Amino acid sequence: MDDLKKLAKAKLLIAEDTPIQGKKLKFYLEKFGYEVDWAKDGKEAWEFFQKTEDYDLVITDVQMPHMDGLEFLKHIKEHSDRKHIPVIVLTTLKDDETLLTALQIGASEFLNKPFRPQELRLRVANLVSLSKFQELMLDENQELSSQLLEKNRILENNFKDLNRAHDELKEMKAQLIHSSKHSALGVMGSGLAHEINNPLAIIDGYNDRLEGFIQANNLQQDQVLKVNTKIKKSTERIRKIVLHLKEFAQGFNGEETGEQIFDLRDMLENIKVFFGGKIDDLGVKIFFDLPNESVMIEGVPASVEHALFNIVHNAIDAVEKMDKREVRIKLELIGGQAEVSVEDTGKGIPEDLVNRIYDPFFTTKEIGRGVGLGLSVARSYLEEHGAKINCESHSGTGTIFKIDFPIYKEAA
Numbered sequence: 001m002d003d004l005k006k007l008a009k010a011k012l013l014i015a016e017d018t019p020i021q022g023k024k025l026k027f028y029l030e031k032f033g034y035e036v037d038w039a040k041d042g043k044e045a046w047e048f049f050q051k052t053e054d055y056d057l058v059i060t061d062v063q064m065p066h067m068d069g070l071e072f073l074k075h076i077k078e079h080s081d082r083k084h085i086p087v088i089v090l091t092t093l094k095d096d097e098t099l100l101t102a103l104q105i106g107a108s109e110f111l112n113k114p115f116r117p118q119e120l121r122l123r124v125a126n127l128v129s130l131s132k133f134q135e136l137m138l139d140e141n142q143e144l145s146s147q148l149l150e151k152n153r154i155l156e157n158n159f160k161d162l163n164r165a166h167d168e169l170k171e172m173k174a175q176l177i178h179s180s181k182h183s184a185l186g187v188m189g190s191g192l193a194h195e196i197n198n199p200l201a202i203i204d205g206y207n208d209r210l211e212g213f214i215q216a217n218n219l220q221q222d223q224v225l226k227v228n229t230k231i232k233k234s235t236e237r238i239r240k241i242v243l244h245l246k247e248f249a250q251g252f253n254g255e256e257t258g259e260q261i262f263d264l265r266d267m268l269e270n271i272k273v274f275f276g277g278k279i280d281d282l283g284v285k286i287f288f289d290l291p292n293e294s295v296m297i298e299g300v301p302a303s304v305e306h307a308l309f310n311i312v313h314n315a316i317d318a319v320e321k322m323d324k325r326e327v328r329i330k331l332e333l334i335g336g337q338a339e340v341s342v343e344d345t346g347k348g349i350p351e352d353l354v355n356r357i358y359d360p361f362f363t364t365k366e367i368g369r370g371v372g373l374g375l376s377v378a379r380s381y382l383e384e385h386g387a388k389i390n391c392e393s394h395s396g397t398g399t400i401f402k403i404d405f406p407i408y409k410e411a412a
């Protein structure tokens with residue numbers, strides 16, 4: 001409704017020095033319902049134009065004292081922020097040159113003198129509605145752009161919030177990885193305790209026997225030497241385990257976070273030391289199939305070991321309650337890559353869950369046994385090494401994880 005009213009009410013400025021023409025124009029325009037200001041020459045018209053901001057249309061004669069119509073038109077187009085206001089120039093038919101100049105400066109329409117009232121009415125009505133329409137569009141645009149600015153501001157704030165949340169998540173992830181490393185150390189710690197206890201029990205046993213031999217005073221040198229060799233073997237095994245525990249802990253204390261070129265086969269040998277030939281309490285058998293020669297890769301040893309340890313540990317968990325409890329760890333060179341595979345005879349992963357195993361906190365283990373970070377951390381570590389991890393699993397028959405590492409190639 002307001003828009004329609006706006007369209008109906010219009011204000012016009014006439015610049016005309018001839019009193020009869022001016023009067024006639026004012027008379028008809030007012031009759032047509034417009035509000036009209038009449039300036040007697042270009043200079044006065046320009047003053048009116050500057051003072052009054054709401055003219056919708058200007059009608060100007062060409063020849064006038066002080067400032068002619070073309071000069072007035074030029075002022076509107078060049079020195080005003082309302083240069084889009086329509087301007088009708090009054091001409092005579094012979095005024096070809098003037099007509100062209102007026103067009104060049106930016107006149108919207110021409111009206112021949114003497115004008116016919118009906119023509120005046122139509123030309124003015126057309127231009128006024130065009131001008132009003134432009135004004136409406138301008139208002140609408142302004143409204144839209146202020147809405148856009150507001151939305152932009154909201155978006156910017158959201159973006160800042162998102163960035164903040166992203167930073168907090170990064171910080172949380174770092175903390176989780178840190179605590180997951182600790183939990184891995186914990187698991188490894190109990191594995192180690194088990195492994196150290198075994199050779200210790202053996203040493204104790206042989207020591208008792210040695211004591212027995214000595215007490216019976218029935219010393220036979222070869223028997224003593226045999227027992228001694230067995231004790232030495234066990235202490236050697238303890239030494240290896242303790243050494244490896246030191247290496248592992250150093251990695252997590254940040255002492256070994258730099259990139260190195262290292263032997264993947266040696267690393268798997270070390271894991272072999274941890275798990276031994278079998279895990280007695282659980283009745284799990286672990287088989288290692290490793291090549292004789294070194295397989296060198298480049299990266300952070302502690303990260304790679306942490307990832308492999310997680311995968312092997314998952315496999316042991318998976319077979320724990322099965323009749324056949326076997327885990328096979330293999331290292332082979334396939335297609336220019338070093339492939340580690342960890343295969344188990346476990347319960348497998350149901351098809352609908354297999355895509356979720358790398359999600360942080362996805363676990364099917366009971367509370368206290370798993371937090372669901374092992375594989376997500378393992379995958380991010382492995383990907384940092386350019387390695388690809390792949391899992392094939394069938395519910396009921398077992399799972400195989402394959403990890404392909406790029407082999408280190410010495411620069412030629």
Ligand SMILES: Nc1ncnc2c1ncn2[C@@H]1O[C@H](COP(=O)(O)OP(=O)(O)OP(=O)(O)O)[C@@H](O)[C@H]1O
Nearest residue numbers: 314315318348357363364370371372373374375399
């Ligand atoms: N070899 C496997 N056999 C069967 N299921 C597996 C195997 N490896 C992983 N999964 C499934 O994937 C889930 C996620 O493994 P992931 O190592 O990320 O977490 P987790 O072992 O549950 O806990 P965490 O490793 O943090 O102690 C496991 O809970 C298990 O359901």
Ligand SMILES: [Mg+2]
Nearest residue numbers: 310314374375
């Ligand atoms: Mg795990």
